[in-house]
Amino acid sequence: MSPPLPASIRVGDLTKSYGPVPAVDGVSFEVAPGEIFGLLGLNGAGKTTILECLLGLREPDKGLITLNGIDARAQPREARRRVGAQLQFAALQDKITPRQALELFASFYPEAAQPVRLLEQFNLSAKTDAPFDSLSGGQRQRLFLALALVNDPQVLVLDEPTAGLDPGSRRELHRLITDLKSAGRTVLLSTHYLEEAHQLCDRIGILHEGRLVATATPAALIASARAVPRLTFRSTRPLDADRLATLPGVVSHEAQGDGWSLGTKDVNRSISALVQRLESSGNEMLDLQIHRPSLEDVFLELTGRTWQDARPEGSDET
């Protein structure tokens, strides 16, 4: 059996405070080669601070950071040479064109990708000589992703790569990021989109108030949730709460508007019994929905905050 490959990204006990306020508190994680690892958290959770420490934009108070085997704190320039990055808060000059931007950034590396090929890869050929201020949000993000690849890095760090994009542009970015993984690159990204984290990432680290409170695959995180599936339904006539509690598999019940929400450990048996109970009392079901546990439930359990309440303004995730 061959030994496991060394991690492409290794972060150990990373700590960073802004004055008395701890922004990142003893965070540790590893990202394996070819893996997409997502840091998921609300605004202010510490995602951007972690990525900025990795990229040398901020000096951590303490902690270990290695990128592709290089100690990023001791050799920040060498680390930057081998890593591609896309920042959340960055822009280019209004009148610079994608071709000029790629040529400029490529010129700083001893070996660089061909700008023309990157323009093709990121579907920007039609905008080669268009000024930056004429590009759409999605085109700009694709250009930044292309810029992150000018040095042909094996490791990519992407900070909120789809923030503020419309659903179509977001899907396009997801496809491009998946392509990067297919090409064998390692991707560390931050996001506040649950759906994006679930869909894109091999593993997710949930950040809350500067601490990494869970790290696992999306499926494992959901499987670890204490939450049970929930049935929400409405009926033509009111139902007795005590009788609902005795349905097979049901572990909790609560009124929700003019209907009910039942927590169940056995979805099939609970639905079957519910239908029989309604029929026997001459009642009729108006609608029924099944809610399986999701990342949102995991997040609620781990942080005590619901995603809906805390999601950033402008987020269009439902």
Add this chain to the structure above:
Amino acid sequence: MKRNPTLNGLLRHFSLTLQLNFRSPQALIYGYLVPVFFLLAFGSVFRADTPPLLNQMGQLLTISLLGGACFGLPTALVAERERGVWRRYRLLPVPTGSLVLGTLLARLVIVGTAVALQIFLARVIYGTPLPLHPAQTVAAFLCVALPFLGLGLLVAALADDVPAVQALGQCLFLPMIMIGGVGVPLVILPLWAQRVAGFMPGRYAVDVLQRCFTDPQGLPGAGFSLFALVVIGAAAGVAGSMLFRWDAGRRMNRSALGWVAVALLAWLAVGLTAAATGRLLTVALPVAAYESITDEQADQITYEDLPGDNEIVSRLAPPFLPAGEAPFVDEFSAKLAAWPPGRDPSPGQSVRHLLSVAAIADISEDIHEGEIARIVFDKLQTRHKHTELRRILAWVILHPGEGTVITQAPELGLRRHPPESVVRERSALYARKYLGRLLGKIHD
């Protein structure tokens, strides 16, 4: 061959910064239109000088350099930093210095071309002479531009946003314009302002640049001014580099005050050194140079080697017969009487200009060269007292390179445009012929 990414990136960044500058209408207005506006404003005030604007070129170019450094550079840097451009640059695997250097070099080219444009347009529009020392002018430009760019770098580091650049830039620009000897000449400033100007780099910048236009000695005489600019520029440049911010989100901490103090202390040190070495003495309107010529100096001038009056060089017609018998003489004499350069308020300059007319006619081998030289001599004698004319002619002979000369006078019918050096040499020759006659050492 393996390429050097730092050098390669620097050159690419330099070139791109220039290209983007030329794509921005706002940058073109501030970079080129405003300097031209200043040229026209100065020209409207000083166009009557002889030659126009020559004595204001140091001030004019300093204003352009100050504008480019105190506003142009930091505005571009801070605007890019606010957008997040420099934040993205920060991820590149190159030293900070190479990226900043690319920006500074581009700004140097922008300011340099604006200054060259001013010199060219001053020449074309007003006939302002080109610098006496072209190579030294380039050196002087660098000696002034680099310290000012250091100040610009400091402004960029201190300003959180573009409006703050305007505020900080004005804090540097306005005092130097108003009481620093840049906008308002030192000689007409009150005494206290003249002393304050000694603490500001603008005064030294004007001195260094002006010498390249009018001082025969050139930059070698500007040692202290060069020293002052280097000290102030180096302190500002170091402080600006130490406080350089990649990210608009990063605010200054208290240690920044220390570096600001270093930059300001350099101004103080220069001013105190100037005071201690007697360089903050009151500047008054200069005494006419010819007044320092003594009788002994005039007496030592010799006349034996002068060409004869009928030889090819420096012909001089004999005294004229009574008026009315030589129409050319009357006509030219009337034109010369009304010729503005010949009526310069400075007696020394007036004489030099009239001597230039005789010189141009002689060099051009004008058909009336001898008569013109005689008319000039007659005009000099009627306009100036004997003792004053003796001193001025001796000054021209002993210091042929001083003052200004005229090299073309088509309004007098003299179409040729001989080199200035030849006009000066021939003017000195005629001055000897005239002085010899005034002193009775040459007989007409």
